[in-house]
Amino acid sequence: KILNEKRDKLEFSKVVCGYPLSIFFIVVNEFCERFSYYGMRAVLVLYFKYFLRWDDDLATSIYHTFVALCYLTPILGAIVADSWLGKFKTIIYLSIVYAVGQVAMAVSAIHDITDSDRDGTPDSMTFHIVLSMVGLFLIALGTGGIKPCVAAFGGDQFGEHQDRQRRTFFSVFYLCINGGSLLSTIITPVLRAQECGIYSKQKCYSLAFGVPAALMVVALVVFIIGSGMYYKAEPQGNIMLDVCKCIGFAIKNRYRHRSKQYPKRQHWMDWAEEKYDKLLIAQIKMVLKVLFLYIPLPMFWTLFDQKGSRWTLQATTMDGNFGALVIQPDQMQTVNPILILTLVPIMDSLIYPLIKKCGLNFTPLKRMTVGMLLAAIAFVCAALVQIQIDKTLPTFPSTSQSQLKLLNMGSNSVTVKLPGNDALILPAAQVYPFINNCNTKFTNLLPETNDLTSKPQEGNNAIRFVNGMKTAVNVSTAAADFGLIEPFYYSNYSQIKNGKATFTLRSGSQSCEYSTNFGFGSSYTFFIHSTLVFGSNCQDSVTAVEDIKPNSVHMALQIPQYFFITAGEVMFSVTGLEFSYSQAPSNMKAVLQAGWLFTVAIGNFIVLIVAELAKIPKQWAEYVLFASLLVAVCVIFSIMAYFYTYIDPTEIEAQFKKKINEDDEDDKSKPGKAEVEMVKRDSIKCHDEYDKATQTKM
Numbered sequence: 218k219i220l221n222e223k224r225d226k227l228e229f230s231k232v233v234c235g236y237p238l239s240i241f242f243i244v245v246n247e248f249c250e251r252f253s254y255y256g257m258r259a260v261l262v263l264y265f266k267y268f269l270r271w272d273d274d275l276a277t278s279i280y281h282t283f284v285a286l287c288y289l290t291p292i293l294g295a296i297v298a299d300s301w302l303g304k305f306k307t308i309i310y311l312s313i314v315y316a317v318g319q320v321a322m323a324v325s326a327i328h329d330i331t332d333s334d335r336d337g338t339p340d341s342m343t344f345h346i347v348l349s350m351v352g353l354f355l356i357a358l359g360t361g362g363i364k365p366c367v368a369a370f371g372g373d374q375f376g377e378h379q380d381r382q383r384r385t386f387f388s389v390f391y392l393c394i395n396g397g398s399l400l401s402t403i404i405t406p407v408l409r410a411q412e413c414g415i416y417s418k419q420k421c422y423s424l425a426f427g428v429p430a431a432l433m434v435v436a437l438v439v440f441i442i443g444s445g446m447y448y449k450a451e452p453q454g455n456i457m458l459d460v461c462k463c464i465g466f467a468i469k470n471r472y473r474h475r476s477k478q479y480p481k482r483q484h485w486m487d488w489a490e491e492k493y494d495k496l497l498i499a500q501i502k503m504v505l506k507v508l509f510l511y512i513p514l515p516m517f518w519t520l521f522d523q524k525g526s527r528w529t530l531q532a533t534t535m536d537g538n539f540g541a542l543v544i545q546p547d548q549m550q551t552v553n554p555i556l557i558l559t560l561v562p563i564m565d566s567l568i569y570p571l572i573k574k575c576g577l578n579f580t581p582l583k584r585m586t587v588g589m590l591l592a593a594i595a596f597v598c599a600a601l602v603q604i605q606i607d608k609t610l611p612t613f614p615s616t617s618q619s620q621l622k623l624l625n626m627g628s629n630s631v632t633v634k635l636p637g638n639d640a641l642i643l644p645a646a647q648v649y650p651f652i653n654n655c656n657t658k659f660t661n662l663l664p665e666t667n668d669l670t671s672k673p674q675e676g677n678n679a680i681r682f683v684n685g686m687k688t689a690v691n692v693s694t695a696a697a698d699f700g701l702i703e704p705f706y707y708s709n710y711s712q713i714k715n716g717k718a719t720f721t722l723r724s725g726s727q728s729c730e731y732s733t734n735f736g737f738g739s740s741y742t743f744f745i746h747s748t749l750v751f752g753s754n755c756q757d758s759v760t761a762v763e764d765i766k767p768n769s770v771h772m773a774l775q776i777p778q779y780f781f782i783t784a785g786e787v788m789f790s791v792t793g794l795e796f797s798y799s800q801a802p803s804n805m806k807a808v809l810q811a812g813w814l815f816t817v818a819i820g821n822f823i824v825l826i827v828a829e830l831a832k833i834p835k836q837w838a839e840y841v842l843f844a845s846l847l848v849a850v851c852v853i854f855s856i857m858a859y860f861y862t863y864i865d866p867t868e869i870e871a872q873f874k875k876k877i878n879e880d881d882e883d884d885k886s887k888p889g890k891a892e893v894e895m896v897k898r899d900s901i902k903c904h905d906e907y908d909k910a911t912q913t914k915m
């Protein structure tokens with residue numbers, strides 16, 4: 218029956234080049250959905266920080282909790298799909314929930330809604346917070362809920378002998394995920410940077426959320442258009458409840474028969490045979506075997522997800538100048554989807570066939586093991602880059618130290634003698650940073666100021682001015698206002714982006730301009746000489762004193778680590794997606810997809826915990842620690858994988874069903890046969906068939 222069902226699938230949809238046409242609608246749907254998800258995610262932290270005015274800690278925690286939730290809800294979606302609504306209806310209903318969530322986010326970002334005094338800031342932040350939290354909850358429910366269903370639904374469209382086509386489908390599916398992710402992470406930050414509003418213009422978060430909302434509606438419409446072409450497997454009752462009851466019964470029954478007088482059974486699940494269908498028991502065994510294999514996998518995602526956090530922070534201490542192109546630290550993350558788009562076709566059409574030609578059996582579990590090793594290599598590369606960066610970082614005073622900076626505002630060198638130190642000559646217009654270990658008190662110096670205690674964030678440059686003139690000077694640029702600086706006084710630090718900046722120096726109605734170029738992560742004190750004459754060129758009357766050197770390690774050095782983690786992802790994640798489908802029984806395809814996505818959620822939680830707990834002072838050491846942990850996990854996984862036997866669930870199910878039918882016929886012809894005897898015999902036969910169908914090892 219199952220084989221016929223599979224054959225019939227091809228009649229639902231037109232076949233183009235050996236592929237059912239229906240999968241076109243599924244991959245387009247996935248592309249739009251991932252655009253929607255990653256596009257919204259790209260601006261989420263900034264929305265929390267600058268629109269809702271949350272601090273960094275709250276913004277980061279809510280962000281990671283949301284991401285983890287998005288990979289937890291697949292369990293719900295899978296249960297609904299496999300037990301109740303079927304995948305098709307689940308995708309439709311949850312996509313509507315998802316689109317409503319995206320619209321709620323877009324509306325929550327319209328500041329004019331509560332801006333009754335029209336000053337550009339919302340008057341009721343509670344309204345915006347509540348609406349956006351409701352929106353995020355619906356999105357997590359929607360995106361997570363449909364994710365396992367869409368992948369499994371795509372796999373369902375292939376017939377019995379279309380293993381190769383189904384593998385290609387999962388690769389194309391992954392390409393679409395990353396195509397959507399790449400485009401949206403480029404586009405939505407640009408939309409956010411626009412200014413919009415009815416009464417006052419503000420950064421346009423509503424547009425940055427609105428476009429992903431529109432794409433989600435498009436995803437839904439495309440999916441519905443394909444409706445007539447899909448093969449829609451019927452849900453087979455409340456399968457999850459049956460599974461739980463069956464496992465519970467097996468455990469209880471095993472415990473009841475723990476005495477040695479009862480003969481052992483091949484598998485602990487066989488203790489459910491007295492009450493449950495042998496087919497269901499075999500299906501549960503298949504799922505449990507795969508889920509057991511998944512236990513070490515979250516570690517891969519723990520490393521993978523640090524691309525967005527630790528690696529982006531690393532990029533903030535690097536130089537992003539690529540000649541005509543200046544890359545911002547967070548833009549480095551787009552290297553991952555770009556590499557996915559190139560590596561997936563290369564792997565599929567070159568590397569894997571080449572390995573096959575060499576006579577090597579590169580099975581899915583071997584690919585996943587190699588994928589994990591590549592991710593570990595990526596972290597070793599990250600550690601090497603970090604060591605280079607650390608060499609260029611300035612020394613800041615520790616908590617038991619103090620720092621004194623002396624600036625010579627005169628036009629000649631001066632000799633400075635600090636208590637307990639040799640005299641030193643300080644040239645004109647130069648700063649001498651002095652880190653002091655003991656508690657020497659310096660008196661009669663410039664008033665206390667909040668100096669920098671770390672490199673400027675996000676690749677910005679920290680700039681301040683010192684006024685050496687006898688009149689107050691106002692300094693400003695397009696991006697920052699340093700305010701009015703009193704004679705012989707200094708301004709606060711302002712953050713300036715990399716590239717050229719022009720400062721306007723003003724005193725009364727007179728002004729002049731000073732321009733300079735900035736790299737990434739530097740800090741300067743600009744000293745305005747007493748000789749400055751307004752109205753003329755003031756380029757020569759301002760001296761830039763370098764407090765912190767600009768980042769000198771180039772961001773291109775991160776490319777190897779991105780390459781290895783992405784090559785690892787292709788081998789691990791694309792293969793894992795297909796493996797989860799092919800090894801799942803027909804009635805639990807979405808459940809196993811959800812199990813796979815659950816490993817992503819756990820990986821994210823581990824990142825959260827590690828970020829809180831890890832107190833390793835050296836970042837490079839933390840990278841090495843993670844790489845070592847993954848190698849250890851990888852060894853465990855390869856041992857587990859060695860003992861795993863691949864199965865063909867369709868064949869096993871077909872054999873079970875055939876045998877059950879035969880037994881029914883037998884029962885009719887031989888009434889009165891002892892039931893216990895039959896169960897025993899069936900059990901032996903079924904095991905034989907199960908064993909025959911599970912012969913390939915890792």
Ligand SMILES: C[C@H](N)C(=O)N1CCC[C@H]1C(=O)O
Nearest residue numbers: 394395398553554557786817
């Ligand atoms: C963007 C990533 N390269 C990627 O494709 N994924 C990360 C988690 C799983 C997968 C996805 O489905 O988004």
